[in-house]
Amino acid sequence: MYSAGTESLIKQAREIGEEELQKFYCRITKQLMGKEHGHDVIDSLQRLHLIMASTKYTRRLPVELHQRLLSLCVSSSVEQLTVLTSAVLRETLPPSGPGQIYTLHDHSPLPSHTAALMLSQAGSKEDLSALSSLLLRSLEGRPAGILSHLHTLPLLNTIITYCPESLTEDHVTLLSKRLVDWLRYASVQQGGVASSGGFFTGPRIRQPGPVVELDGCVCGDFFTVLCVSQAFSDDQWMNLYSFSLLRHWLITYHNVTDGNNSTDADDRSEVDGSVVSMVSATSSSSRLLPPKERLREKSFQYCQRLIEQSDRKALKRTDTELQKACLVEAVRILDGVCVEDAGCVYRAFPCVKSLFGRLNSDLSCSRVLLPIAQFYLNHGETAAVDSECVWRCVFGVLPAECFNDPYLAHETLSFIRANQLQLHSSVPLYTHYFPSLLKFLAWDSPGLVSDYVDVLPSLVTAGTAVELLHSLLDLPCLTAALTLQLRSACFPVSEPGGRGLSSLEAFRSPAHRGLFLFLLRGEAGSGDTMDRLSVLHDLLMEAADWSRVIQSAQSVPVLLHVYFNTVTTVSDERLLAQLVLVLLERSSLLLNIPKYTAEIHRVFSHHLLKLCKLHPSLVVDQSRELLEFAGTTTNIHSKEDLYTHVVWVLGEYLSVSFDSRCSVDLVTSCFEALEAVLFEITSSGSPSPRVVTSLLSALAKLASRSHDLIPRVSLFLSKLRSGAVSWCGSEEDVVAVVTRGEELWSLLKLPSVALSVLTPPSLATSPRWHRDANATLPPRLRTLTGLTDTR
């Protein structure tokens, strides 16, 4: 594919010389002058198109050539010429001057390719309005070349995508009427002339029969896109095009939202419901409705018919896929219609409910269940229906069974993102299913991490916080487990000769069943984490270099940031204390993927600081665990980053000014623990200067709060001053450590100064100098002097 030949062709086309190009233009112009347009003309046009398209800037064609191409585009009956000329002309847009704009003459019918060209160069609402008027005029007149207006609806769809206001009220009304005709009243006879067969058929043309359903039965009701025939008549084609744009039309012109929660839906339904509900209940009187409402009613009927038709077993596989797509569209249109007119809910609900009952056990129809869920979310309350089974299916079962379906994942996440607020209020069980929902992310992290960044905050509640943190940290393990689950299903029998993965063996063995079952659970609430987590990590060690697991590990830090930023808003101090414990505990309990542990420690350090700054009394609360962590010298080597932060936090916040429970004994025991560590690391081995300086600072801070400790610290610091730093590595490190030692030693010589510097009152740490009356006097005077001094 894409050989060097292709590359060089593009290069050649780009680098064509100006002279050669002009000659080429002349040649083509001459060729196009002739009456006959054979293969050589086609070839030239194709080359011209290649040249125009490969150039990165817009080329201008000579005027004569330009005109010739335009007239061919509009008037030629050979499709290839129309296509090529319109493609070439498209490459000349945007027009540089007024002379180059293609003016709309009254060419009716407007060939589809030409109309596309007109659309390309439309630069304003007026242009679009003019084009749409032309298109609608051609619809009204029903000219002889009927097929050419078969693309009118797609064209109009494009126009209304860019500029819905380009159609006037009258246009909308007119089109609503035509859409009703095409949707509801298309012919049910097979269109076109059936082939005249062979020898035995006479001049009498065989009567085309009625259209049939997808399973071969004769069609019993009005024509829809799920009806087949040997050949289709024009109005049947228009039925297809009408349905294809129906939803977009309704969304644009009927104030129907995308089916998502609309805050004024209640108000509107009060007004509409009282007026229209009587009529919508009896469809036979729909003739009396104004065009828009009539279209709504016919759309409703069309969708109901589609839902019923989808129950039939289609003879072809592509038709089965189409049935599912039609179901999705039909349910979404019904949803929209019910949002617009709440009276329709009572008619629509039985239909949607039975559809759910039919499909919820069929995994191949999983995509259809999402629009149904949206319908339940929007109208479940109105119809007073219990939606629990729907949520269990959509949030619990589907992600667990179909985690590797990228489309389902995408649509589920879009659904959640669009309805977050409403899910939070109407579906309290939603957060309960987070273990299941995380499976999508575990399988395809790069594709879905941005969605989860949006969705994760809604999953963080006081009830799920701790379990969720554990689950996020074990996301790579979940990825590995899901991979093993799939592999186990694909290869149920173990490979002979012991060539299989040891992790796969572990997955299948009954001894470890419990671990994997917990990891792959679908609902929260059965425990925060498992006991034998380290066993699990050992079993999954070989998974640490699987690409999917590595990708999953890369997405965890981002999500942890989102998690921690959210959790502080929903937790009380008790819960935060628990989280600090989890932090400390899990720092050594992570799947051993390169760089993963270091990244997680970085995130932990950052958020430990933030948590303690927000709630300084946490430090006193959890002092025992923090001290235990700080007192274990092995932590220095394996988790230096986190260690220094813990030490810092202890030094900073273990003070009576932050929590009155902080006793002198507590300060002393903390001091002693840190002192012991400092002595140990400086007497054996070469500790990192960062660790040493943070320990020194912490010790100094603690000493400033309990003055008996000052002599002990000062002794060590004076030793530093005298240069006993044999354990230090490089010259810079020596300088750093000695300087810090110096500073602290001088500070501690004046205990009261040390206290105010090392344990400043909160007023000093959040300065508002401009508000303090005393502090601002000098700057104010200076400013005034500067302004008034004329010298």
Next chain:
Amino acid sequence: MPGVASRQITTLSLSTLSLSLLHPSLYSIPLSTPSLSLLHPSLRQVRSAVTLSREASGRVLVETVLGEELVALQEADSGVQRLGRGEPWAGERSALWLGVQSLAFTLVTEPHENLLLAEGTLKNITRHCLEHLRMLGMGSEVLLKSDRIDVLLHRLLPHGQLLFLNHRFTQSLEKELANYMAQ
């Protein structure tokens, strides 16, 4: 105002070609500001999505040659990538992709459109592209016969409109296409 195309089919290369093979004739919605560089962010995203997906699945690519289009299509991997606001469209979009050998075919849809239908449409169009442009071979039909792509899109995705085609409607359109391609 008609700005950047809301629907296009683009072919982009996953090999080491430095050219971004953004074939302008594959746009079925015309551009009034044909600034190709605007589209690069979304293509880059799709390209990385396809690469990452293939890396994760660890599947070995089976080389296919001319005549084995159906096999190539069966082996193709697919997915969908969310394009957020400003990447580069003002609103959100979804980019469906189908990776056949070293090419990724992309279809960008708006939020209100039917993804299931788009999936089927993309597969169908890709099959036709592979067949009629002989993309599994070494030729350059994709450049020299670019009108075929226009006509293909014109029938199956007219002006960017997704169509609910059952097998009979499709057959009818494919017959017209076959007539055109035979010229």
